[in-house]
Amino acid sequence: MSETFCYILDNGAYTAKVGFSNAEPKVVPNCIMKAKSERRRPFIGSQIDECRDASGLYYILPFQKGFLTNWDTQKTIWDFIFSKECCPVNLSETPLIVTEPIFNFSSVQEAMTEIFFEEYECQTLLRINATDLAEYQYRKTHNNECTVVVDSGYSFTYIVPYIKGKKYREGIRRIDVGGKVLTNHMKEILSYRQLNVMEESYVINQAKEDSCFVSQDFMADMEIAKRKGPTNTIVKDYVLPDYTTIRRGFLRDVVRPDEDLEQQTLRLNNERFCIPELLFRPSDVGIPQMGIPEAIINSIEACPEENMESLLENIILYGGNTMFRGFRDRTYNEVRALALDHYDVNVTLGENPVTYAWEGGKMMFRDPEFYSFCLTREEYEEEGRPLAFERFDI
Amino acid sequence: MTTRESGRVKEGEKRRVLDDAARKRRARKAVEALEQDNFHEDPHADLVMSKKVPKFSDSNEKPTRKKKAKSAEYYKMRFRKTFAQLVEEDASYRPEPPNYMSAQVGPSKFPDRHFCAVCGFLSNYTCISCGARYCSVRCLGTHLDTRCLKWTA
Ligand SMILES: [Zn+2]
Ligand SMILES: [Zn+2]
Numbered sequence: 001m002s003e004t005f006c007y008i009l010d011n012g013a014y015t016a017k018v019g020f021s022n023a024e025p026k027v028v029p030n031c032i033m034k035a036k037s038e039r040r041r042p043f044i045g046s047q048i049d050e051c052r053d054a055s056g057l058y059y060i061l062p063f064q065k066g067f068l069t070n071w072d073t074q075k076t077i078w079d080f081i082f083s084k085e086c087c088p089v090n091l092s093e094t095p096l097i098v099t100e101p102i103f104n105f106s107s108v109q110e111a112m113t114e115i116f117f118e119e120y121e122c123q124t125l126l127r128i129n130a131t132d133l134a135e136y137q138y139r140k141t142h143n144n145e146c147t148v149v150v151d152s153g154y155s156f157t158y159i160v161p162y163i164k165g166k167k168y169r170e171g172i173r174r175i176d177v178g179g180k181v182l183t184n185h186m187k188e189i190l191s192y193r194q195l196n197v198m199e200e201s202y203v204i205n206q207a208k209e210d211s212c213f214v215s216q217d218f219m220a221d222m223e224i225a226k227r228k229g230p231t232n233t234i235v236k237d238y239v240l241p242d243y244t245t246i247r248r249g250f251l252r253d254v255v256r257p258d259e260d261l262e263q264q265t266l267r268l269n270n271e272r273f274c275i276p277e278l279l280f281r282p283s284d285v286g287i288p289q290m291g292i293p294e295a296i297i298n299s300i301e302a303c304p305e306e307n308m309e310s311l312l313e314n315i316i317l318y319g320g321n322t323m324f325r326g327f328r329d330r331t332y333n334e335v336r337a338l339a340l341d342h343y344d345v346n347v348t349l350g351e352n353p354v355t356y357a358w359e360g361g362k363m364m365f366r367d368p369e370f371y372s373f374c375l376t377r378e379e380y381e382e383e384g385r386p387l388a389f390e391r392f393d394i
Numbered sequence: 395m396t397t398r399e400s401g402r403v404k405e406g407e408k409r410r411v412l413d414d415a416a417r418k419r420r421a422r423k424a425v426e427a428l429e430q431d432n433f434h435e436d437p438h439a440d441l442v443m444s445k446k447v448p449k450f451s452d453s454n455e456k457p458t459r460k461k462k463a464k465s466a467e468y469y470k471m472r473f474r475k476t477f478a479q480l481v482e483e484d485a486s487y488r489p490e491p492p493n494y495m496s497a498q499v500g501p502s503k504f505p506d507r508h509f510c511a512v513c514g515f516l517s518n519y520t521c522i523s524c525g526a527r528y529c530s531v532r533c534l535g536t537h538l539d540t541r542c543l544k545w546t547a
Contacts, residue, residue, distance in 0.1 A: 034436060034437050034438050035437070036437045039437070039438060039441060042438070056434065056437065058432055058434065058435075058436055058437050058438075059431050059432055060431075061431055064477045065429070065477055067477065067480060069475065069476065069477055069480070070470070071466070071469040071470050071472070071473045071474075072466035072467055072469055072470035073466070074469075075466040075469045076466045079463075079466075102497070103484075103488075103492075103493055103494040103497060105480040105481075105483065105484050105487075105494070106483070106484070106487050106488075107473070107475055107480065107483060108473075108480065111469075111472075111473040115469065119463065119464055119469075158497075159499075169492040170491075170492050172492055172497045173497060173498075173499045174494075174497045174498050174499060175499050176498065180428070180429070180431075181428045181429070184427065184428045184429075184430060185428055187433075188427065188428075189514060192512075192540075192541075193512070193513070193514075198433040198434070199432075199433055199434040201431075201432070201433075222515060222516060225515075226515060270513075270514045270515060271514065274509075274514055281502070281504070281507065282502075283501070283502055283504075283506045283507070284506075284507055284509065285424075285425070285428065286421050286424060286425050287425060287428075288501045288502075289498070289499050289500070289501060289502065290499045290500065290501065290502045290503075291502060294502055294503070294504070295499045298499060298500070
């Protein structure tokens with residue numbers, strides 16, 4: 001019954017990372033989008049690439065606050081993902097690894113088990129947290145004892161400590177800031193200051209990815225951004241897509257009015273670093289929570305003291321937000337400043353932060369114990385759901 | 395500052411000040427807005443066909459599937475629970491921490507920073523009427539003209 005490859009679905013709230021363990025993963029928007037310009041049909045997952053004009057896109061997402069709640073939407077997207085159009089699979093022959101959020105609600109867990117065994121006729125199923133896959137990859141490549149996994153995604157940021165490969169639940173911390181909050185905040189301030197972009201989540205999300213960075217010295221960057229003229233090295237213009245000649249916006253230097261290129265632009269100045277700053281200071285926007293580095297220390301302090309050294313030495317970052325320039329350095333510097341001097345601190349940015357957990361699944365499939373982590377269709381049919389709760393540590 | 399203010403604010407609004415409850419409501423609404431998926435209506439809402447997203451249950455698309463696939467609508471009904479219901483259910487299923495609620499990180503030990511509601515730079519002043527922050531006479535002017543008491547939460 002041992003297969004030579006499995007199918008891995010890292011089912012995120014904004015993108016699904018999907019593919020066979022012997023190939024490269026695809027990143028598929030885990031949503032259905034409707035365009036103003038295209039009234040004949042909605043776009044499911046990566047079909048959005050076929051959309052000529054992505055202005056004013058309307059999102060239908062299966063996840064709400066990081067949990068799967070809209071099953072009709074999710075089923076439609078999964079049907080697309082498993083079809084010829086995306087990444088076809090026969091789950092009655094190929095083992096499946098599928099991820100779920102930390103502390104996933106029990107009825108969502110039950111629904112996951114049921115839909116994969118009964119609807120998709122899965123033969124071998126492993127339901128697991130994405131952070132478990134990330135930790136597995138990190139541990140197998142570093143041979144360390146303890147790990148702190150930081151997953152900064154669309155809905156929130158999770159900090160999960162692991163001791164000898166096992167989640168230490170008392171130390172798990174959630175910050176309610178993720179990519180969605182950043183994009184929405186950016187839309188709000190740009191709409192007030194310059195141009196109404198409230199309906200342009202898709203475009204502003206790209207502007208955020210293309211333009212923002214994490215400041216290493218917030219007050220100093222604020223001073224630079226205040227300057228007029230060439231000493232302000234932060235201010236740039238973001239050229240918006242027009243969907244005739246420009247399909248994706250881009251950042252460019254501010255040009256003098258007489259060399260106006262007749263492109264529609266957004267002037268980005270302190271916005272470039274004040275947006276990602278929310279990950280480090282959620283209170284800047286009225287969310288009364290710690291930022292990531294402080295929460296890492298808070299998480300480690302909730303773990304047994306004898307593990308503190310190893311935890312501080314093995315902090316791994318992944319998820320879309322960790323790709324902002326300067327994210328790792330700022331995290332390292334702040335954790336370093338908050339930790340006791342006699343401890344070493346190591347902070348690693350996952351190679352390919354978006355697919356880091358997916359790659360962990362690929363490695364886990366090769367574990368000699370892999371099949372003992374899974375639930376088979378026969379076991380499910382005999383012992384049903386209680387066994388699923390027992391076996392999967394979600 | 396006072397002359398500027400009285401020059402801009404209409405007589406009737408002059409002494410209007412948002413009370414604490416209204417300020418808190420505004421602040422809460424602002425945080426809630428950061429959670430929204432869309433700020434506009436479904437552009438296809440008026441189309442009958444768009445109510446149903448195309449199905450992939452076309453049987454020759456999936457030759458390996460023996461039984462007839464259930465519709466997306468079936469699973470919507472089968473697993474129908476709102477986020478609030480799920481949180482409530484979890485509180486009784488997993489009453490002892492650690493759980494979803496207990497994992498939420500606490501407040502920062504660092505003092506809050508204040509930013510101008512208009513330009514986003516650091517602010518030292520608070521609007522008397524609504525409690526919004528501003529950094530300069532110029533930004534206060536913009537604030538009074540555009541937001542302040544202009545929209546009621
Ligand atoms: Zn200002
Ligand atoms: Zn005001």
